[in-house]
Amino acid sequence: MRPFQKEKIRIGLLGLGVVGSGTVSLLQRNRHAIERKIGLPIEVRRIAVRDKSRPRAVKVDAALLTENAYEVIDDPEIDIICELIGGVEPAREYVLRALQNGKQVVTANKEMIARVGHELMEEAARRNLDFQFEGSVAGGIPIIQPMKNSLAGNRIEEVIGIINGTTNYILTAMAEEKTDLSTALKEAQSLGYAEADPTSDIAGHDARYKIAILASIAFMSRVNVEDVYVEGIEHIEAADIAYAEELGYTIKLLGIARRVGEDRMQVRVHPTLLAKNHPLASVHDVYNAVFVRGDSVGDVMFYGRGAGSGPTGSAVVGDIIDTCRNLRFGATGRVGCTCFERRTILPIDEVDTRHYIRMVVHDRPGVLAAISKVFGDYDINIEAMIQKTIKGKQTDIVWVMHEAPCRAIREALEIIRHLPVVVEVSNWIRVEEWND
Amino acid sequence: MRPFQKEKIRIGLLGLGVVGSGTVSLLQRNRHAIERKIGLPIEVRRIAVRDKSRPRAVKVDAALLTENAYEVIDDPEIDIICELIGGVEPAREYVLRALQNGKQVVTANKEMIARVGHELMEEAARRNLDFQFEGSVAGGIPIIQPMKNSLAGNRIEEVIGIINGTTNYILTAMAEEKTDLSTALKEAQSLGYAEADPTSDIAGHDARYKIAILASIAFMSRVNVEDVYVEGIEHIEAADIAYAEELGYTIKLLGIARRVGEDRMQVRVHPTLLAKNHPLASVHDVYNAVFVRGDSVGDVMFYGRGAGSGPTGSAVVGDIIDTCRNLRFGATGRVGCTCFERRTILPIDEVDTRHYIRMVVHDRPGVLAAISKVFGDYDINIEAMIQKTIKGKQTDIVWVMHEAPCRAIREALEIIRHLPVVVEVSNWIRVEEWND
The missing domain is CATH 3.40.50.720 (NAD(P)-binding Rossmann-like Domain)
Incomplete structure (x- = not known):
């Protein structure tokens, strides 16, 4: 040229x-x-x-x-x-x-x-x-160019993003104002932070496109967006946010991409209990941030306004x-596509992560034993538990589990849900820690 | 080529x-x-x-x-x-x-x-x-390349950095462990986070080079590093950190660069009371971060390990x-020096900012009136004040002042220092807020 x-x-x-x-x-x-x-x-x-x-x-x-x-x-x-x-x-x-x-x-x-x-x-x-x-x-927020240039020497191990401002605004409002999702959504709409039809944001589709793009650059592989697990924030309740707080977490809608072995990767979007010491945990309101872990640079984060x-x-x-x-300089095409590898996305059932589970049970003897036995049968180890009587004869139980495959949790909850002592399994949210 | x-x-x-x-x-x-x-x-x-x-x-x-x-x-x-x-x-x-x-x-x-x-x-x-x-x-942390590329369309208004890991580690330890500077410094040295001779870090010289480089790129002007005001963390005491906490601030060694009119700029390094809602306020330990405000992008921040x-x-x-x-591609020299403008650094005396002042006074009537009068004479407006009796007949007074030129504060403190009611002016630290 x-x-x-x-x-x-x-x-x-x-x-x-x-x-x-x-x-x-x-x-x-x-x-x-x-x-x-x-x-x-x-x-x-x-x-x-x-x-x-x-x-x-x-x-x-x-x-x-x-x-x-x-x-x-x-x-x-x-x-x-x-x-x-x-x-x-x-x-x-x-x-x-x-x-x-x-x-x-x-x-x-x-x-x-x-x-x-x-x-x-x-x-x-x-x-x-x-x-x-x-x-x-x-x-x-500069993120594509830095990943393609400044960080290009690194083997990227993971990318985690708060990449949807609408849901981050809503979750921040729910936490700070102790309000529920529909109130926070109305507030976001009145401020122009949410669309009249907010489905694409709330259900996580917007974040799904973005984490697919980031994963593709990070792991140098095409990403089939249809294979990206997506779960929105519709099911997050004020109670979850309060329990998360009590346990030292904040709830964020995260896009998570993680390198797995030589030819696989995790790419997923879902609400997450994020440990409060994580750099992403202090990203509030409509702000976005992308956290990148490289083998040489360690942990870096890019923060700013994600829209507008x-x-x-x-x-x-x-x-x-x-x-x-x-x-x-006649140098167009200088930095091109870098999808030199072929990686497939690990199905969500096979993803190992920590878990938060909230359920309502009848307040009677043997309840904990019955539920714990099911978790034990699935090799799921309990890290923390909170039990609170909420009304008369019913009790809230909140569990935080050590790393376990999502399939094990899903199958265990199917059984627990039908135990006679269990009123309902109210919520199941994945958990992320930060080990710097 | x-x-x-x-x-x-x-x-x-x-x-x-x-x-x-x-x-x-x-x-x-x-x-x-x-x-x-x-x-x-x-x-x-x-x-x-x-x-x-x-x-x-x-x-x-x-x-x-x-x-x-x-x-x-x-x-x-x-x-x-x-x-x-x-x-x-x-x-x-x-x-x-x-x-x-x-x-x-x-x-x-x-x-x-x-x-x-x-x-x-x-x-x-x-x-x-x-x-x-x-x-x-x-x-x-990618910061030079993003400023020269991704953010190049912006008129950069300010750059603020926590750009020295040693001092950030020490200030974090002082705050979290309620310890004094020399203890925290020894701890940093034993962990390899501070050199045997830590002067260049503690006194702010290391941060001074870095903010000079960032200012030069941000404001497209040469920066004479000798004109950059520098003040280290040597004079920060546990009492300052405790009062800062009480007032809603954290103390950080900041490099601050701010555009002033058509041909001037602020470029300075000093310990700063930073409002806790500022994105930089949650940057702890040896981590570094650079906060950039552009006319189009708004506020962005880049975070990670600043050394190693x-x-x-x-x-x-x-x-x-x-x-x-x-x-x-035969395109070397593609992104060159961008010092197209000529800006000079505003002397620190002419910098308008907010201020924290801590002093010890005799506990007797008329003290506040005597001191306030001096501040009033210099047109310095008081925003907040804390008064605590520390021992017998002496009292700690801590002031936070609205924006005032550093010269006014310096001259007022020269007079206040010699008032008979004043035992000592213990510290004077500049203050930064965040208005997003």
Whole structure:
């Protein structure tokens, strides 16, 4: 490839919503410094939007707007396409065509990267093009670039993320205000931290895309997002948060990715009792953080705002700057896909972890013996137990178990659930410690 | 420049101490994955050491070692020189000669970068060479590369770092074990967290180099390290930590860099009462963290181990990988020095901040009035006050002041110190809040 021959670098945007307007606004505001860093002028040349008449959060020349995405993708003058519309289609089709047209691509589209990113990265690699997606995970927090560059010497052992701001806000509110999930959700919605339909956040799907992307980079392997175990926070009750507190834990929705042997990995999303000494435990409200353990660097954590116009715009502009530098030096495709290995995801039943179990039992002799026997039959060791009489003849029992496979817990709880002394098994939540 | 023509990339090391052995060990251990990421084989070709007969923490072929640094620097086959000996001279001379020989340079030398980095960067820029120094600040934590890349679109408003592990360990121990500084220091020394002569850490000089480097990148300006105000933790007493706790703060040695107007900046190192809700407040023991506020990204924080063989080796290898990628694509010099602006450091007297003041007074009527009058005369507003009788006729008074210039506090305390009602002004510590 040759160094860049044109007098300026031209950028086309697909989408001018929350992320698009953050991107354009930042490029406008700090243009001078950005151009000095790149060493060439930049120009936002064309922006595709669904409806030209819609009011925008950023001031742009109306002549830049088009309702036809192909007027951006096929513009021969444009060097970099920023795909900021989200979802798999038509984003995938647009990006593929942009790459086929020889354009560099920057995107913040987690679902597209998690589902079909590999196909797009292969197309980019074939053509020595940049294809960057820092904004797809954890908003403005630098995590993809640091994993691909600064930490690239490490064998990454695990990545754990608080990568959904909505659920972190809700869980923080439930803990601090001792309120229940539906109240906290309404509060989050009124503040604009949760969508009118919050399913994708609450049920963990949003976090699932993100941990799939992080695992793929960490373990240098494709990750089939459908194989990622996902469990949302719908079943978390105020009682769980109170017991967690009493036991020295905080409840967080975590994405957990862990290297397993030579050809497997854990990749999962679920609410977790997280030990209070863990660096992630003090990440509150809408903040996100990603914790990475490398064989050389040890434990590092990246913290910041995981969503929003400014933060995600910052990530997109960071990718644009990196791409511009590569363009200028004729070095696009410099850092490509690193999925050199083939790992499969361990089914959740086979995952060894610690467990929290809350149940309601009848307050009569022999209860503990009956339940403990079932745990014992499944080789499940009890680490801690709290028993509290809640009303008349019923008692809450909370257990924390040493490491055991999820299958053992699942099967033991199936039996315990049907013991005559047991009223209900109220909740089962996995537990994470920190051993630094 | 042309893409790389040779069959492999050859690396020469200056120094095989703590950082050097971490670097070599990591290159050996993860060689296969590293070479796939780079796209070319790498070879450690030569290592300069002071004493070949010394035992090493890493196994290397004895034939690689030389006691003559110039056999590494002048070896025409070597592409990248890693300077890992520390100190200004002869490191500066070696690096300059390596650059003049057309070699890429990676270093972890904070003092050299802070004092003479600019001169070396100019030499690198003239020759389109890479000159990288991620390991010079905060060990393995990615901070230089993220600021130069992912966050490059932002106008950085402030950078605050816990960037010295020794003092953070000591302050954590003082707080948790309610012990005094000398006991905590001995403990740190016995664990290898403090040197036999701990002056550079305790007095803040180590942190001063690092905040100077971070400020320079954040504000795109040279920083004269001699202008950076520095105050160590020697004067922190158990009483200060206890009062801080009572007031909702934790005491940390912070490096603080803040943008001031168009051509000035604050750059300072001193113990600080840090509000407990600040993300840096939960950074304990030898861990380091750097907090960055950008105009678009908002608040981000980078956390991890700030020193040691593995962590710093991780940073050096990350820089080596980046440099190798640039070499392969003929794109060295791709990200150069960004000191496009000229800013000077605000003298500490002119810095506006909040303040904590502890004093001992005689327990008699009119004391508060006499002292408050002096503060009032200097326009210093009191936010909080604690008064505790400590022994017989003497009383501890602790004040927290709203924002005021350091000069006003200094001058007021000069007068207060000589009031007949005052036994002593025991301590004066600056205060930082977090408004997210």
